[in-house]
Amino acid sequence: MGTLVGHVAPGFGFLLIGLWHLFNHIKLHALNPKSYKGPSWFPSAKFRYIELVLIMVGSTASVAMELFIGPERHQPLDPDGTIPSNHLHNFEHSSISITFFLYAACAIILDRARVQAQFELTQLLGAIAFAQQLLLFHLHSADHMGPEGQYHLLLQILVFVSVSTALIGIVLPHSFLVNFVRSVSIFFQGLWLIVMGFMLWTPSLIPKGCYMNDEDGHMVVRCSSHEALHRAISLVNIEFSWFIIGVTVFAVSLYLVLVKVYGEKKVEYFSLGNEDEESNDDVESQKSGAFDHSSKSFIQVGKIFSQNDMESNPPNAHANIAGLWHLFNHIKLHALSPKSYKGPSWFPSAKFRYIELVLIMVGSTASVATEFFIGPERHQPLDPDGTIPSNHLHNFEHSSISITFFLYAACAIILDRARVQTQFELTQLLGAIAFAQQLLLFHLHSADHMGPEGQYHLLLQNLVFVSVSTALIGIVLPHSFLVNFVRSVSIFFQGLWLIVMGFMLWTPSLIPKGCYMNDEDGHMVVRCSSHEALHRAISLVNIEFSWLIIVVTVFAVSLYLVLFNLYGEKKVEYFSLGSEDEESNNDVESQESGTFDHNSKSFIHTYGQILFSK
Template sequence: MGTLIGHVAPGFGFLFIGLWHLFNNTKLYALNPISFSSSQWFPSSKVRYLELYLIMAGSWASIAMELVIGPEKHQPFDDDGTIPSNHLHNFEHATISLSFFIYAAFAIVLDKLRPKAHYELLQLLGAFTFAQLFLLFHLHSADHMGMEGQYHLLLQVVILVSLITTLMGITYQKSFLVSFIRSLSICFIGAWLVLMGFVLWTARLVPKGCFMNLEDGHWVVRCKTDEALHRAKSLVNLHFSWFLVMFAVFAMVFYLAMLRMYSEKVEYWPLGKVDEDGSEDLESQKRNNNHLEDSKSFVSMGKDSNALEMER
């Protein structure tokens, strides 16, 4: 994962899944705001488990890249069978991918067997996956004290939002806001990983006063002075703030657009229904005729009473 493709590829994966969840949750809420109920995953029209299959395939590809394809010896162990220090981060990234693979696999099993509390169990498993992601990024073996560390620190904030909203989803299954924020946070994780991949492994995008240095077999960004490091971290903070603004605007525009497309169409009928040919239906005509007859009889009764009064 400590490469451009190692961040961009899973970043697009998170972004795709997040947008898929955002679309489905908002569509369900727009169509049925009263009976809305969130879900951890959404079936597609042709292949029911397509989302989960993609998660499993992406996780398996990530594990293979970290432990087999990426290392020079095409295996991550040292000659004596131990894990060398320069491959510790490979095992950490592979463990994250394994957690997502387990989540997707059990999601399929729980959907087929439908045991009691299967929704709550899947939410708990999803929370475990995000907890694993947060823990391994927080305790990462790589040196994240510089600019790269600032990117990972802010990434942990977004992962924590995904973890908290997933846990809240166990109790608040019918809360659209909880599912909406969780979907947005997954999108944010993906977009932030893509940005990290390009900024940290593209020489032209490295901030002024910093450079790319090869350490333990992978490239890291180092800064020449403390002032340059402080400036680089401040730029990362600005990137995160701009992303927050961008996602806030995107969330509101997306929500309003989805409501316009899928909201329930309420039809208002006149008191007397009108058929497609423009004529009132039979029942409405009968009711109108009855009202007219009642009013006429009431008027005639009034006239008769006035006549009697005159005779007296």
């Protein structure tokens, strides 16, 4: 597998299987959204097992290539029958191929045997095959310290997604989103393997300062200096982030096209029209208990926020932070409709429906322009030879994050206007992908984050991780106010922490004692004069973060209490443990009328009677 063909051939196989699954899952869900159940594999009309047979043929060819065709002596063993060190990777790759062959063969046997647990066992076998692939790539015998190692590290992320979604699919067989993500991850695996093959074994595509070196009969990319290696690895990270954007655009586009071809428009569009008409509709829906969140999603939210109180409090310059806007609206929506609450991915405005998403797109565009054209001295981030210089790698990383958020906002508008069945789930997933992109690039950042700046970024990653997690959990628990509350707070906290970072790292008077600002490749970086000063500076960052946790918590709880008091209704009444006769009379009356409310009075009322009667 350590050649161009050895990566492109299996990559093409994964790409085709992923594309086949993606096409069929979207088509099946578009045709039968209510009765959808995603299968582990798809039979063909002319030959039922064509997919599984092709997997077996591809796996057999891979094993033959690794063990017999590839080696010089056409067999991988030494004369004494032992495995030589330079052929260990052949056995690792063959083990992966044999496991996929086993999956396909067992899937055919289980289908012909028509056993009760066919779906669950087939799904489990697929998860085992991906787990085998993840294990052997993670424990690979090859030296993966250079660019090749970074390619394999990022490949492991995709395989992990495939393993996870295969296992989750056993528990949630009717979830289209789980099968959609797994299909995309398999497709992405194949695409990434093909890219690896070309980028690592095409001399003209080798990064500047690196070269191809023959090691035990295998061509390996090595770099002439630490700086060249650092640049090469950062380029792989940027490349991966671009492919995340490209694959996301492709998957969403394919979904929209296939839904238009095969699906029916199940979702009706509710305009943010006349205020009285909207209010009456909302009141009637709440009275009748027929408020349909599954279909209306956040479109219905526009009705609630189209009243005077919404129009009198538009998102202005001071509240134009996404986290604060979401925090305010989630609390308000939950206070107004606690029983029928379903947290939307974004909030429409009464005067202009897409104001939030448009502002995200404008902000993302401004960020890309600043990183690429306004910030650099020559107002463009490339060297005269068209390559990316080391001191501008971070510009491309930050731009990739901004482009992903632009993509999220643009797709959210497209999905809303297309009125697709899985609008909420896909929009939520796109938000999670944007945060995941941010987390990945901050974690693999090209900048030297060994000092105080690194600690700021490390703590920022914790906040981004919370945003990713709650965005994914929100797909499964759309009616959970707490999930949306925590995500909104985490986004707000991200913005606050970034502002704090800006002031604390680039204001000379705020630099910790024993540290100083140093100009490195045109960028001012905080460095410390001793290990003790560095340790103190990092500890101060940790303390600062802990203080902000307290402040943000107090602010979020206070805002919740204020908005709940302003918009909510008091559902819980307090019942004092007063006079025995009064309590008894009230209890008799409530029992006679059949309106004894256990949820509100709880056990306090009941046990109060018992205590006083004794």
